[in-house]
Amino acid sequence: MARTPPIDLPANRLDQQLCFALYRATNAITHTYRAPLAALGLTYPQYLVMLVLWEDGEQTVGGLAQRLALDASTLTPLLRRMETAGLVQRQRDPANQRSVRVRLTDAGQALEAPTAAIQQRVACATRLDGPTFEQLRLQLHRLAADLDAA
Structure with missing residues (x-):
């Protein structure tokens, strides 16, 4: 059963798309990891x-x-x-x-210890405080689970 969207979004507006926001954020995160991992x-x-x-x-x-x-x-x-x-x-x-x-x-x-230091630097680069970082992480996992179940 489909649920009603949580908000009324204007149709076909790029900046209003959740998928685009996630895409941009994913690209930014992986880009931040790229050089230190390389x-x-x-x-x-x-x-x-x-x-x-x-x-x-x-x-x-x-x-x-x-x-x-x-x-x-x-x-x-x-x-x-x-x-x-x-x-x-x-x-x-x-x-x-x-x-x-x-x-x-x-x-x-x-490589476990040096990559832990990279992860810490990337987390700091988000400029999110600890509780906000954790809340966002949990929301994204919940979103993925909900979409997998849909």
């Missing part, structure tokens, strides 16, 4: 994979895909490049040969 040899999507592995440890490709809301086929070339760079190791699961497990190497694990 200095560590990471792209933003690789950084997201690393976050999951630092937090949860070894994962299947399917588990990573689910956690990151991506297709496994999107992750495979990304993980291949990360393996070539020495950040992760991929190995077929002995219990299920169709499943590939991914784990951090020592080099991948060593």
